[in-house]
Amino acid sequence: MEQKRTSGLCPNCRKLISLDETSCPYCGLANPGSRRMRFFLARWAGGNGDLVRIIIYINVAFYFLSLLLNPRGMGMTMNPLMLLSPSEGSLFLLGATGTLPIGHFHRWWTLITASFLHGGLLHIFFNMMALNQLGPFVVSEFGVHRFAVIYIVTGIAGFLLSFFAGIPFTIGASASICGLIGAILYFARSRGGYFGAAMYRQAMGWVVGLVLFGLLVPGINNWAHGGGLAAGVAAAFILGYEERQQEAAGHRVLGKVCIYGTAILLVWAVLQAFSQLLQHAAFLR
Numbered sequence: 001m002e003q004k005r006t007s008g009l010c011p012n013c014r015k016l017i018s019l020d021e022t023s024c025p026y027c028g029l030a031n032p033g034s035r036r037m038r039f040f041l042a043r044w045a046g047g048n049g050d051l052v053r054i055i056i057y058i059n060v061a062f063y064f065l066s067l068l069l070n071p072r073g074m075g076m077t078m079n080p081l082m083l084l085s086p087s088e089g090s091l092f093l094l095g096a097t098g099t100l101p102i103g104h105f106h107r108w109w110t111l112i113t114a115s116f117l118h119g120g121l122l123h124i125f126f127n128m129m130a131l132n133q134l135g136p137f138v139v140s141e142f143g144v145h146r147f148a149v150i151y152i153v154t155g156i157a158g159f160l161l162s163f164f165a166g167i168p169f170t171i172g173a174s175a176s177i178c179g180l181i182g183a184i185l186y187f188a189r190s191r192g193g194y195f196g197a198a199m200y201r202q203a204m205g206w207v208v209g210l211v212l213f214g215l216l217v218p219g220i221n222n223w224a225h226g227g228g229l230a231a232g233v234a235a236a237f238i239l240g241y242e243e244r245q246q247e248a249a250g251h252r253v254l255g256k257v258c259i260y261g262t263a264i265l266l267v268w269a270v271l272q273a274f275s276q277l278l279q280h281a282a283f284l285r
Contacts, residue, residue, distance in 0.1 A: 026246060051144050051259075052135030055151070056128050058266065059173060062116045063124045066090045069273065085120040091171055093273035095265075097159050098169040111163075112262055113269045115155040117171040127173045134180045141187055143247035145255025146239045152258040154179020154231040161227030170221045175228035181206050182232020187241050 010017050010024040010032045017024055017032060024032045066086035092101060095113025102108055118124035139147045158175025181203055188199035207229065214222040239251065 051148060052131060052139060055135070056131060059116050059118065059124060059128060059131075062094060062266075063118050065270070066094055066117060069093060069277065083121050085123075086117075088169065090273075091117050091119070092169075093269075093276055095269040096169055096171045097163070098167050099163055100168045102163055109265050109268070111156045111159045112152065112265050114159055114171045115152075115173050115176050116266060118173070119171055123172060127177060130177050131173060131180075134177060134184065138180050138183055141243070142183065142236070142239065142241045143251065145247055145251045146241070148255040148258045149239060149251070150179055150183050150232060150235045151176045152262055153235055154182065154228045157231035158221075158224035158226075158228030162221050162223035165223040167221055167223060170224060172221070172224075174221070175224040178210065178225045178228035179232035179235065181210075182229040182234075183236035184232075185229075186233045186236035190236075190241075191243065 007018050010026065017026070019032060021032060063086070067084065067090070069090040070087040072087075088096075094117055095101075095107070095110045096117055097107070097110035097114035101110045118127065135147070135151075138150065142150065155173070155176035158178065159170065162170055162175075184199060184203045185207070188196045188203055190196070191199075210225055210229075214220040214225060
């Protein structure tokens with residue numbers, strides 16, 4: 001009796017495949033027909049937005065954690081830009097970056113962790129709103145693994161540039177978000193056509209808005225924004241996008257390195273933050 005073959009959408013790349021395959025022929029996901037795999041990805045992601053949603057959850061969790069580490073240092077002023085702002089001590093412990101953490105304390109790993117910290121309620125709200133709008137588009141056009149590489153690497157590039165520019169203390173997902181904008185700029189310009197031209201105009205509008213915002217609002221790390229934007233264009237050029245080149249094994253390896261490496265560093269940041277707090281409490285006794 002001939003075995004019945006079933007078809008469906010890969011829970012990772014959302015392309016039509018045979019669910020009897022041992023791996024997705026497009027993205028390489030192992031056992032795409034597994035009920036557990038389909039449930040996990042659908043539960044956390046809902047398709048291409050999975051990693052984006054998880055990143056937003058992590059940012060929100062780190063924001064509340066930074067407030068809870070030092071509730072007395074929480075900003076409660078009438079200034080909306082400083083409303084519910086964590087103390088600098090809490091941000092430092094959890095992985096803020098800049099010439100102070102890196103130059104004086106050799107905390108190079110903060111080039112990654114700083115992207116998951118925010119200085120106030122409006123700061124995280126607008127950044128996560130932008131990530132929620134831009135992220136799924138980049139995932140759909142570049143693939144989830146290339147998205148991970150672009151998001152993490154451009155954040156590192158933006159903060160590294162601001163370090164060499166002498167910025168003493170900085171945080172936020174803006175560098176990585178600017179990296180997504182840079183990737184969209186390259187994609188739109190490279191793709192061309194009506195859709196590409198429309199996307200390019202929209203992306204350039206975001207760039208103009210970023211420049212004006214950086215010039216008018218004090219305390220904005222324009223070096224990180226510019227570095228992330230330029231790195232996003234470069235990363236998109238090097239990695240390619242789905243219409244020209246589907247995700248290959250090399251993309252998946254790089255993506256997993258970025259995802260798991262970042263996860264390890266974030267866990268490390270939390271553990272060492274609590275360790276230092278406990279040491280400080282023991283010293284005061």
